[in-house]
Amino acid sequence: MTPRERWQAVLARAGPDRLPMDYWATDEATAAVMRRLGVGSKEEALRALHVDYVVKVAPRYVGPPLLPDTDVFGRRFRDVDYGAGAYRECVRNPLAGFKSVSEIERSYRWPSPDWWDYSVIGGQTRGNENYPVQGGGSEPFLVYKELRGDEQSLADFIENPEIAHYLLDKLFDLAYTDTLRTLEQGRGRILLCYVAEDMGGQSDLMFSPAHIREFLLPGMKRVIDLAHQAGAYVFHHNDGACRRIIPDLVGLGIDILNPVQWRCPGMEREGLKRDFGDRLVFHGGMDNQRTLPFGTVEDVRREVLDNIRILGAGGGYILAPCHNIQSNTPPENIVAMYETGYAEGRV
Numbered sequence: 001m002t003p004r005e006r007w008q009a010v011l012a013r014a015g016p017d018r019l020p021m022d023y024w025a026t027d028e029a030t031a032a033v034m035r036r037l038g039v040g041s042k043e044e045a046l047r048a049l050h051v052d053y054v055v056k057v058a059p060r061y062v063g064p065p066l067l068p069d070t071d072v073f074g075r076r077f078r079d080v081d082y083g084a085g086a087y088r089e090c091v092r093n094p095l096a097g098f099k100s101v102s103e104i105e106r107s108y109r110w111p112s113p114d115w116w117d118y119s120v121i122g123g124q125t126r127g128n129e130n131y132p133v134q135g136g137g138s139e140p141f142l143v144y145k146e147l148r149g150d151e152q153s154l155a156d157f158i159e160n161p162e163i164a165h166y167l168l169d170k171l172f173d174l175a176y177t178d179t180l181r182t183l184e185q186g187r188g189r190i191l192l193c194y195v196a197e198d199m200g201g202q203s204d205l206m207f208s209p210a211h212i213r214e215f216l217l218p219g220m221k222r223v224i225d226l227a228h229q230a231g232a233y234v235f236h237h238n239d240g241a242c243r244r245i246i247p248d249l250v251g252l253g254i255d256i257l258n259p260v261q262w263r264c265p266g267m268e269r270e271g272l273k274r275d276f277g278d279r280l281v282f283h284g285g286m287d288n289q290r291t292l293p294f295g296t297v298e299d300v301r302r303e304v305l306d307n308i309r310i311l312g313a314g315g316g317y318i319l320a321p322c323h324n325i326q327s328n329t330p331p332e333n334i335v336a337m338y339e340t341g342y343a344e345g346r347v
Helices: 003-011 027-037 042-048 101-107 118-125 140-148 150-159 161-186 209-215 217-229 243-252 269-276 297-310 331-344
Strands: 076-081 086-092 133-138 192-195 233-237 256-258 281-286 317-321
Touching (some): 027 331, 101 161, 118 161, 133 217, 133 233, 140 150, 140 161, 150 161, 150 209, 161 209, 192 217, 209 217, 209 243, 217 233, 217 243, 243 269, 269 281, 281 297, 297 331, 317 331
Parallel strands (some): 133 192, 233 256, 256 281, 281 317
Antiparallel strands (some): 076 086
């Protein structure tokens, strides 16, 4: 099977020839894997590891010129060095000081969907027919918290609900239009829409189910329905201990749950598979907080086998790390993960 056929078989609850595998990692971790394998490109490394990687498509920005390190929302970013690499972090929250919706309306310019050229998407899908293609989707609270600042964004749900509704409605509207235009230009070749929202912390939800249901789920439902109408599946990313809201997300119609941080309370693999395995495909499951960076090669192999046995029972599992593999992860552990998945994931 091709990687796309493998993903489609799992999503359709048909039997693939083997377990599909996906890859998420920082550039530094990928460079280490390339050196370990003796290859000259990421693509060569992924092929050597038999990864069924996702091809992402997106429109081309053609809007007003942007200031250096600043995006269409007015967020400014800089690289923050953590010793073994760097992450790009938001260092300016353009709506942090606003106290009312009227003040925002007077002083802030929203980006227009017409600032992007969607005609390029068809060309991005051509030549990638054998791979799962991802395009469109939404993750508005990620933008929201960088517009308002981390602490203020969480306080807004209680202290400034009118601002929260206003900003999130604007962000969901942009995401909806982006998804609509992307799917139209994809012409049936887009398999996945990425509808994400980080709701879980390390031990529980970061905000209440009531607030999630009020502020986030209605907008997510619009994008999910749009994706399904176009024949695409919904890939839902939700970090941490998000167990309490999973029934709601299943009710919205998500198809894939990522990343399955099974060491977090409530995210035990057996319980997730038992309660949702008939309605969800699980993506991830390889712990990159402990096992991948600090375990032995044998620990990694054992966890792959456990994931196949538990999450892959009867199908419905795509092997992948629980988020981007970090630079402190031994490359031999990364290679062991994919070698074990390839060897032991035969159906």
